[in-house]
Amino acid sequence: MNLILLCLIMVVLTVIGYWLGQRQAVSAAGGDARRLHSLPSYHGFYVALCALLPAIVLFVLWLIVEPIIAEQVLISRLPAEVQSQDPNALRLLVGDIKSLALGNIVSREIDASLQAAADGYASVRGAGRLGMTVAVLALLLAGAAWAWRRISVDHRARNGVEMIASGIMILASTIAILTTLGIIFSLLFETGRFFEKVPFFEFLFGTKWSPQTALRADQVGASGAFGAIPLFAGTLLITVIAICVAVPVGLCSAIYMSEYAGPRLRALAKPALEILAGVPTVVYGFFAALTVAPFFRNSGEALGLTVSSESALAAGVVMGIMIIPFVSSLSDDVMNAVPQTLRDGAYALGATKSETIRQVIVPAALPGIVGAVLLAVSRAIGETMIVVMAAGLAANLTANPFEAVTTVTVQIVTLLVGDQEFDSAKTLAAFALGLVLFATTLALNVVALNVVRKYREKYD
Amino acid sequence: MTEVAAPITEIRRPDLSGKRVARRYAAERRFRAYGLTAIFIAVAMLGLLLVSIVSKGYSAFVQTYVELEINFDAAKIDPDGTRDPAKLAAFNYQGLVNDALYAQFPDVTERRERRSLRGLIGNSAGIELRDMVLADPGLIGTTREVAFKSSDDFDTFVKGHISRDLAEADRRVKDQEIAWIDALEADGQVDVRFNTTFFTTGDSREPEQAGIWGAAVGSFLTLTITLLLSFPIGVLAAVYLEEFAPKNRLTDLIEVNINNLAAVPSIVFGLLGLAVFLNFLGMPRSAPLVGGMVLALMTLPTIIIAARAALKAVPPSIREAALGVGASRLQTVTHHVLPLAMPGILTGTIIGMAQALGETAPLLMIGMVAFIVDIPGGFTDPATVLPVQIYLWADAPERAFVAKTSAAIMVLLTFLIFMNAVAVLLRKRFERRW
Numbered sequence: 001m002n003l004i005l006l007c008l009i010m011v012v013l014t015v016i017g018y019w020l021g022q023r024q025a026v027s028a029a030g031g032d033a034r035r036l037h038s039l040p041s042y043h044g045f046y047v048a049l050c051a052l053l054p055a056i057v058l059f060v061l062w063l064i065v066e067p068i069i070a071e072q073v074l075i076s077r078l079p080a081e082v083q084s085q086d087p088n089a090l091r092l093l094v095g096d097i098k099s100l101a102l103g104n105i106v107s108r109e110i111d112a113s114l115q116a117a118a119d120g121y122a123s124v125r126g127a128g129r130l131g132m133t134v135a136v137l138a139l140l141l142a143g144a145a146w147a148w149r150r151i152s153v154d155h156r157a158r159n160g161v162e163m164i165a166s167g168i169m170i171l172a173s174t175i176a177i178l179t180t181l182g183i184i185f186s187l188l189f190e191t192g193r194f195f196e197k198v199p200f201f202e203f204l205f206g207t208k209w210s211p212q213t214a215l216r217a218d219q220v221g222a223s224g225a226f227g228a229i230p231l232f233a234g235t236l237l238i239t240v241i242a243i244c245v246a247v248p249v250g251l252c253s254a255i256y257m258s259e260y261a262g263p264r265l266r267a268l269a270k271p272a273l274e275i276l277a278g279v280p281t282v283v284y285g286f287f288a289a290l291t292v293a294p295f296f297r298n299s300g301e302a303l304g305l306t307v308s309s310e311s312a313l314a315a316g317v318v319m320g321i322m323i324i325p326f327v328s329s330l331s332d333d334v335m336n337a338v339p340q341t342l343r344d345g346a347y348a349l350g351a352t353k354s355e356t357i358r359q360v361i362v363p364a365a366l367p368g369i370v371g372a373v374l375l376a377v378s379r380a381i382g383e384t385m386i387v388v389m390a391a392g393l394a395a396n397l398t399a400n401p402f403e404a405v406t407t408v409t410v411q412i413v414t415l416l417v418g419d420q421e422f423d424s425a426k427t428l429a430a431f432a433l434g435l436v437l438f439a440t441t442l443a444l445n446v447v448a449l450n451v452v453r454k455y456r457e458k459y460d
Numbered sequence: 461m462t463e464v465a466a467p468i469t470e471i472r473r474p475d476l477s478g479k480r481v482a483r484r485y486a487a488e489r490r491f492r493a494y495g496l497t498a499i500f501i502a503v504a505m506l507g508l509l510l511v512s513i514v515s516k517g518y519s520a521f522v523q524t525y526v527e528l529e530i531n532f533d534a535a536k537i538d539p540d541g542t543r544d545p546a547k548l549a550a551f552n553y554q555g556l557v558n559d560a561l562y563a564q565f566p567d568v569t570e571r572r573e574r575r576s577l578r579g580l581i582g583n584s585a586g587i588e589l590r591d592m593v594l595a596d597p598g599l600i601g602t603t604r605e606v607a608f609k610s611s612d613d614f615d616t617f618v619k620g621h622i623s624r625d626l627a628e629a630d631r632r633v634k635d636q637e638i639a640w641i642d643a644l645e646a647d648g649q650v651d652v653r654f655n656t657t658f659f660t661t662g663d664s665r666e667p668e669q670a671g672i673w674g675a676a677v678g679s680f681l682t683l684t685i686t687l688l689l690s691f692p693i694g695v696l697a698a699v700y701l702e703e704f705a706p707k708n709r710l711t712d713l714i715e716v717n718i719n720n721l722a723a724v725p726s727i728v729f730g731l732l733g734l735a736v737f738l739n740f741l742g743m744p745r746s747a748p749l750v751g752g753m754v755l756a757l758m759t760l761p762t763i764i765i766a767a768r769a770a771l772k773a774v775p776p777s778i779r780e781a782a783l784g785v786g787a788s789r790l791q792t793v794t795h796h797v798l799p800l801a802m803p804g805i806l807t808g809t810i811i812g813m814a815q816a817l818g819e820t821a822p823l824l825m826i827g828m829v830a831f832i833v834d835i836p837g838g839f840t841d842p843a844t845v846l847p848v849q850i851y852l853w854a855d856a857p858e859r860a861f862v863a864k865t866s867a868a869i870m871v872l873l874t875f876l877i878f879m880n881a882v883a884v885l886l887r888k889r890f891e892r893r894w
Contacts, residue, residue, distance in 0.1 A: 064741060067742060068742075158788065161790075162788060162789075162790045165790055166700070166704060166790075168696060169696045169697070169699060169700035169704065170700060172692075172693045172694075172696035172697040172700065173696070173697035173700045173701055173705070173714055174714070175693055175697065175757075175760065176697065176714060176717050176718045176721055176760060176761065176764070177713070177714060177717055179721060179732070179757050179760070180717050180720070180721060182732055182736055183724070183728055183729075183731075183732045186731070186732055186735035186736055186740075187728075187731065187735075189735075190735060248498065249498045249501050249502055250498075250502075251498075252494045252495045252497070252498030252499075253495060253498040253499040253502055255495050256492070256494075256495025256496060256498065256499055257495075257499070260492055260495060261499075265499075269499050269502075269503065272502070272503045272506055273502055275506060276502060276505070276506050278814065278818075278876060278880060279509065279818075279873070279876075280817075280818025280819070280820070280847050280872065280876070281818070281820065281821075282818070282820045282847040282848075282850050282851050282854075283509070283513070283818075283850070283869050283872070283873070284509075285851070285854070286513075286850065286854045286865060286866075286869065287509050287512060287513070289854065290512075290516070290854070290862065291508075291512045321502075321505045321509075324502050324505075325502075328502075352484055352485070352487075352488045353488060353491075354487060354488045354491035354492070355484070355487075355488075357491070358491075375723065378723060378725075379723075381725070382724070382725020382726070382727065382728070383725070384725070384726065384727045384820075384821035385820050385821055385847075385851065388821075388851075389851065389854060389855075409725070409727055409821070412727060412731070412825075413727070413821070413824055413825075416731075416734065416824075416825055417824050417825075417829055430731070431731060431735070434727070434728055434731040437725060437727070437728065438724065438725075438728050441723065441724060441725055441728075442720060442724070445719075445720050445723040445724075446720065449716075449719055449720070449723075
């Protein structure tokens with residue numbers, strides 16, 4: 001709560017700075033604001049920004065750096081023989097000392113030396129907090145004082161404020177790029193570490209997936225095999241099923257809505273499809289696991305088929321329902337964008353409405369429709385919750401939709417949820433799978449967005 | 461003009477016979493029918509989804525209570541008569557509940573039978589009694605009717621989700637227990653009331669004590685962070701790209717990048733959060749702070765795209781008028797363009813927030829999937845969110861959790877519908893056609 005108090009103090013000081021700056025500007029002009037280069041409020045903003053920005057930067061940096069330094073201090077204070085022990089044990093000990101200092105539960109006996117180390121750590125952290133409060137507030141006041149002294153009739157406060165504002169805006173728009181870079185580098189880095197343990201070709205072309213690695217050398221049945229082909233095949237199978245559901249239904253409803261439906265039906269059906277897109281995926285997962293999967297299993301039993309209760313069919317069909325709106329709304333858009341003259345031409349030749357649609361409109365809109373389907377495919381490949389809840393965990397290499405298969409996203413979740421040890425091949429494999437997923441969906445998106453854009457330009 | 465020889469092949473003329481026209485019209489009708497069927501299928505699936513969830517979940521909003529005659533025996537609870545709270549708190553109140561049950565069914569004497577008799581009452585009964593006595597020590601020495609939550613199996617049976625017709629071996633509630641329940645019902649001691657616990661407590665392993673309040677608070681904290689980060693950053697980025705940015709390679713790259721980021725699978729953002737926020741920056745696991753940051757990165761493209769569309773819709777004449785009377789470009793934007801675009805931006809933001817509220821996968825990656833009983837009190841406390849709670853309950857083996865899960869889904873959908881309704885209203889109310 002100390003931090004929130006500090007933030008509040010910073011905000012209050014900034015507001016006071018704004019007010020003082022404004023007043024100072026007016027009094028510098030001898031009470032006649034028209035003599036100023038910039039409006040008094042710009043002088044106020046100038047003071048406020050000069051005070052707040054450096055303070056915020058320092059604040060954030062301190063929050064990131066201080067715990068690291070405190071940990072170094074803690075380790076350097078430990079006895080030499082403790083410091084030289086195996087890094088994992090040292091990390092555990094440091095973790096315990098930290099939680100003891102915070103008053104949390106500790107997994108070992110608390111003895112005097114441990115308590116002393118914890119107290120030392122707590123005092124370092126306390127000193128750090130105090131130092132931060134003092135430093136941040138001092139910087140804030142210094143910035144405000146500097147800006148305040150610069151106020152004069154000719155001071156170009158508006159230009160300064162606008163320059164700072166555009167700097168902030170540029171920074172905000174680079175966050176999107178930083179996110180992409182962050183994704184790429186974090187995935188590449190962890191994947192690189194994964195390929196140090198598991199050969200590249202074994203991962204991409206191996207047909208056996210069993211990510212349990214042995215914890216002890218003498219453990220039985222935990223060799224660890226990282227052949228991802230069964231996962232790719234399972235993802236493909238479920239995606240194909242989903243597309244088989246979504247494309248006919250989505251496309252036909254888009255055609256009906258853009259060409260046939262009256263305004264009343266449109267007003268009803270379009271929101272219904274949008275709701276379908278807005279339902280959280282975890283809800284679809286629950287629906288798939290508890291309603292659709294048992295239904296398929298029971299009907300399969302009635303027909304004399306063995307359908308697994310985690311069949312690819314159930315997950316695929318529900319995923320298909322989920323992506324219907326992606327196909328339909330984008331196809332609807334592109335078909336509406338086909339110029340009326342093409343329709344009129346076809347009618348003039350005596351074509352019926354359906355002939356016009358099939359032979360003129362759909363071919364004209366085909367690139368856009370293909371783009372929509374590609375986007376839907378990318379959505380289906382990356383979808384997680386439905387398959388986590390309704391598809392299986394066993395990596396079967398099969399094309400039979402009645403059997404259980406597993407997918408890339410399911411494996412990422414199972415590998416990373418629960419206890420993790422960050423340098424085992426098991427957890428690193430999740431990042432390798434994540435990289436494959438990211439690359440695939442990125443390629444699909446780039447192609448799809450380009451196709452759609454090219455198509456839009458054609459009729460604009 | 462010379463005589464032209466008769467053509468060797470017959471000229472192909474359109475077949476104008478009535479038969480062909482009828483065939484074409486039939487094809488037309490079939491085609492229309494396909495379209496209607498497709499819409500019908502999509503809407504029916506939505507209906508089926510909602511009906512299956514409501515029919516499974518409505519019963520979780522009520523809870524079966526059993527009224528028992530409890531004798532607050534002074535000799536047992538407080539033999540010294542000191543009314544010392546520490547001693548009162550240490551007493552085993554579950555014993556009183558058990559005594560009341562044995563008194564109700566005096567012919568049950570065998571140990572096994574007694575154990576299943578005790579199983580009719582939820583195991584928070586003792587704690588409830590203790591809290592009652594601590595709040596009002598005057599109860600000691602009196603006898604009164606107290607209503608207890610029944611166990612989840614009892615509850616599920618009373619609500620009719622366990623059929624009497626099943627063979628006993630397939631049934632969670634055995635014949636003898638049914639006889640006891642019937643006897644209690646005949647005495648008017650079984651009562652179905654509104655389930656306040658569901659809306660006021662955190663998670664629990666016992667279905668009758670599990671609630672969604674903890675998850676709802678977690679969702680609120682997470683979304684607060686998401687909103688605080690993604691709204692300002694998104695609006696600033698959109699304003700820059702739409703109003704200030706020069707057209708060059710860098711801004712092109714940013715634009716393509718934002719469009720692609722909007723289509724990256726959400727789980728990849730979870731991996732980013734795990735690798736960067738948790739492992740590299742050492743932030744706490746399971747915290748709404750980190751969850752909110754991950755979701756902010758995820759909703760940022762949605763907000764930027766919506767905000768840019770809203771800014772684009774403001775006609776250039778407004779900008780030109782402002783610039784014409786001497787406003788600077790920043791003044792033009794902050795005084796005129798941005799206020800006019802605000803309804804559209806807010807609509808996009810609400811839709812982005814609704815997406816973030818329903819998102820599960822990235823939060824699984826950063827440890828928000830832990831079993832957390834306490835209501836989170838701050839941004840760095842361990843917490844979970846509504847969709848993750850749904851995921852956790854969907855995995856729980858107890859039959860009663862199916863109803864709880866569906867009920868939690870209904871609560872989540874209510875929030876989402878509310879948010880989207882606000883967005884639609886905002887759009888309808890403030891949308892301006894230029």
